[in-house]
Amino acid sequence: MHDDAWSFSQIDTFLQKLTPLSVWAKDEHAKCIVYTDRKKLETLYDDIDAVFASLEASPSSIAQDRISYHLKRLPRIPLTEKDTYEIIELFQFKKFLTNFRAICHEITPDIAERFALKPVAREATALLEQGGSDAETFFLADSYHPSLPEIRKRIVIVQELISKAKHTRDETILEQFDIALNEREFVIVDTSHVTENLTASPLVNLEPYDDNHFIVKPSLNAELIKLEQELEKLRNQEQLVEQEVITELSKVINTSLTEIHRAIEAIIRYDRARACALFITSYKLTRPCLSSNCLTLHDGRYIPCEEECTALGLAYTPLTISLQKNTTVLFGSNMGGKTVALKTLLFFQLLAQCGFFVPARSFETRVYKHIRYVGELYGERLTGLSGFGFEIWRFNSVWSQVDDGLIAFDEFARTTGSHEAEALLSAVVDAYRKKPAITSIFATHFRGIERYTDVYYIKMKGLNHEQAVACLDEHAPLKDRLMSINQHMCYAVCPDTGSDIQSDALAIADMLGADSTIIRAAQTIIQKRNTLTNENAGKLPCASS
Amino acid sequence: MLDINAFPGRVTCITGPEKNCGKTQFMNYLVQKLVRKGHAPAVMTAGYDGEARDLLNGTKKPSVYINPGTIVVTPERFLRTSTIFPEILEVVPGSTSLGNCCIARAQRAGTVILASGEGNSSITWTLTYLEENKLAHTVLIDGAFNRITQVSAWHNSQLVYVVRVDTVNVKKTIETLTRLLMLLSLNEASPELIDTETTFTMPDVLSLETIHAIPERIKTVILKDFTRVFLPYRELKSLLSEKQLMVLRKIPCAGIPVIVRGLSFKDFYDAVPDLPLKELIFSNPYQDS
Structure with a gap:
């Protein structure tokens, strides 16, 4: 349902860091569930808050190390009742109960209470403990049968x-x-x-x-x-006596199976919450607020991009954005950060609806039934469809399926002629502004689309032309040029009045080393067109004379 | 002559060129020798589906005789039918066609059938577990036939290569052993030799397909270890006549027991070319000279 948004947002790379330790919680984590029930989400957030508070209150690393150790050692056990278990399964039950009990022993009373992490199946545990030279090994001991x-x-x-x-x-x-x-x-x-x-x-x-x-x-x-x-x-x-013993042990385990299942549920809840709580400080995670109809993000750090920038030695600008209306159009030139802005929004919404805290100063939103993306996905192809056909196919599926959702459109209609593209895009924006249950954001570089009163128009601030030109080194390698663009590009979002027609594209092409003759010719064409349409000539610096 | 002191503290992979060449029998012999010297080896096998089918069809497989305290790695179904009164210590991740494999400690002397799933990754996991938990510092692996790559799965491993010779396969076996001795004798490449003008490091195995990737000008070909060589004897000999072959890691061989039938061990030994490490070849420990 959310596959396109999931893939586009690259949320997997961050979720890997939040992988729990126990096999049970890992299985749950791998399901990548996006919850649409606000109450459920608030409970998950409360769980994380509770674990974090407990970590802050008693920061003993020894206890946490032990908990981690025992969580990792919880084995898979049979979940359905059997008349007789194999010895290996009895071993697994013993190992589970031993490690579960050890976890219960290490956690604080408030956490034990909240997550119902209390020793279970005491009779089965005591019986299984008779077999084995230590807490986790198992054999059919002499004490199990008098003969x-x-x-x-x-x-x-x-x-x-x-x-x-x-x-x-x-x-x-x-x-x-x-x-x-x-x-x-x-x-x-x-x-x-x-x-x-x-x-x-x-x-x-x-x-x-x-x-x-x-x-x-x-x-x-x-x-x-x-x-x-x-x-x-x-x-x-x-062997006959051992078989009798196994049957008896199996009966005792079966009477405790419900308790054991509850223990597994408790571990899943606790381990997931703990995995997130452990990262709150290092990643500066905050609890999302789910009561706002106006999606607002303050200093949101899109971790995949932030880490990539750090690796490349580039500066990363956290995103602050507020979608004042249910439909938003985001303008910006190439390399201006529009796509990353969309990725950021979807990343945050998905993370919040997966039940995790988010890396931002604050994030206010609501729960959406659908979270979708319309645009190009890396490596995607559909046989028989052109680029434009594919865009329309994707749009059609979202249009028909989503009645309540957050939808991000990245350069919609870019694959067709600009005249028709602007018309089509305008019509789609118009259609979505009339759907109050859907929050939509359209990233585009088409400046000629219609402007509607109840649509919110914003833009990426873009390139500081003067500074960029002043620092340009014509002989610098590509990597240095990219760094220069990054240093002089402002990735912040601001309102768009419609009157600012400055283009960064030509300046960026120039900075990337495009032939200066071509750049100058393009600038001339723009100036002619601007003269014809009575608009102000753009201030388009010539980086090379 | 077998040097029993070569085994404690190491992982030894006992393999051979074919099924029923005497690997398990030799392992039984080795286990008893080590126990008499006061060592308690762990025993396991690197199974193969062919052997699994034998086991499932009821074809008799030799059992291994185990002393109390020995660590055994085998599917749970064979622990159940064994006489060793096993204490289960851990379950090896992943399941096999014979069920889950366990690491167990024998609490009583007795016999047990060894089997396992395919793949070097489960061997590595098991060896890591044995090492980290200090369960055994001497390990014997009854290797699947002709799966010599298993010996490279571990950093501290060595090989025992068991061959069975009779009048029918004597020529083929001499060729097999000659090839093996050539590979065991390959020198270790020092770091300075890697990626120079005249050396070429094979990215993976050296086989009839990949040999063409070696540039003409190259004088020395470097491989990870000798188990990466899949060239038949003649092609290997031809390559060695033109280029030098070296390895990043030498894997020692603790011995090559030869089970002769229909000919004398001396005649066979004399027929093997006088190559370095020929002294590793020794006669069947179950045969009195």
């Missing part, structure tokens, strides 16, 4: 008797035939060793190996056969 100790003791005795009998037999073979088994199950000997006595001996079985060798295997004598039979019988008895 197990005796059976197992006898097994060990019989094994020792077998071992002794074999040793005695092997010693006799060595003594009589000079064949040293040295605890091997068989030995291959030269034919010269195979005497009549050896062939006739009941101590060994002989098998031809090749033309010159025989395999000598010590045989089972009466004593060994008897002991092996007893061992087999004891082993069968042991």
Whole structure:
């Protein structure tokens, strides 16, 4: 439903940082649920607030390390009832209950209360704890059944008797035939060793190996056969008793399954909230306000872009924007930051509706049923459609599907002629301004679209031409030119009155090293057109003389 | 001659060129030798679907004899049917066609069938777990046949290569061992040699397909380790006559046990070319000379 906006906003890169630690919460996180229930969202925010407050109140890193450790160690367990679980599943239940209990032990009482993080399935836990040399290992201990100790003791005795009998037999073979088994199950000997006595001996079985060798295997004598039979019988008895034990343990676990499921739900809630709470300070996250009909963002940091700028040594400007009306048009030249502004808005709205805090001084919005994007997505193609066909296809799907939502349009109709594009865009803006349940924002560089009274017109402030020209180095490599553009581009948003016709495009083309002859020719054409339409000539500096 | 002191503290991958060449039998022998010396090795296998099918069809697979305290890695179904009274320590992530694999400690002497899923990633996970939790510092891996790449999955690993020879396959086996000795003898490349004018570092394996990527002018080809060489014997010999082959990491070989049948070990040994490391070849430990 929100796939296009999700992909465009690149929210995944930030959500990865908020990945919880337990497998259960990770599964939930991976679902990328966008909630449309405000009450649910406020509860998720309250959870984060509660965990954060708890972290601030008792900042013991040892306790937090332990919680992290135990969260990671929670295993998957069967969620449906079984008559008999496998031993490996009993092990998993024990490991889950042990680690869950350890988490309950480390957290503060208020968090335990809020998230219902209290030890569960005490009877099952106590029983499972009997099996294993430590808290997380498991075996079917003697204590599970009165007959197990005796059976197992006898097994060990019989094994020792077998071992002794074999040793005695092997010693006799060595003594009589000079064949040293040295605890091997068989030995291959030269034919010269195979005497009549050896062939006739009941101590060994002989098998031809090749033309010159025989395999000598010590045989089972009466004593060994008897002991092996007893061992087999004891082993069968042991297995039967173990099966009884497993059935009993399974019954106890089944009676606790509901509690265990609740424990898993509690962990999912807590772990998700904790994952976000841990980043509140480092990423300066704030709680979104969901009661505003006017989407307002103060110093919103679009993290994917911020981090990219840091890596490139460029400055990043947080976005402050307020959509005063339900329909907004955002003007701006190429490289002016329009697309990033749209990404930022969708990023924040999605993050808020996923139940997380956001990296901004403040973010006020409401809950939308749909969050959509109309524009180009990287690598996208639809067979049989031109670029314009694809744009219309995408628009049609949003137009028909969205009755309540936030929709961002990036350079709509850019793939067709500018005259028709401006007309089409104007008509779409007009249509959406009449839909109060939809908040729409159109980023465009088309200056000739219609202006309506109840549409909010804003623009990216753009390039400081004088400063940019003053600093231009004609021989600088591309990377330096890009840095220069960045340094002199203002990425802030301001109202657009419609009277400012200065274009940054030619200046940017010039800064990127386009042929100066072409730039001057373009400037001349613009001046002619402006003269023809009685508009003021733009101040278009010539960077190269 | 087998040097038992070469095994403690290392991960040893026991592999061979074909099925039923005696790997598990040799592992049984090695386990008992190590136990008698006071070591408690962990035992596992690097399985392959072919072996899994055998197990599912009921074709008999040799069991491994385990002493109390030995760490075993195998699917839970085989722990259940074993006599070793296992204590489950952990479950290896991912499941196999035989179910989930467990890391368990034997509480009693007995036998157990070893199996596992495919893939080096689960071996690496298991070895990391054993190391981090100090469960065993000596590990024996009964490798899938002809999966020599498994030995490179771990930083501290070595190889034992088991071969079975009879009058029918003697020529082929000599060729196999000659090839192996050539690869084991490859020198380690020092850092200065990497990416120079006359050296070329293979990005992946060296095979009949990728050999053409080596520029003519190159004198020395460098690979990650010898397990990356998939060239047959003749092509390898031809390459070595023109260029030098080096490795970034040498993987030691602790021994090449040869199980002869229908011919004498001495005759076979004498027929193998006198290459470096030929002394790694030794006779079947189950055969008295």
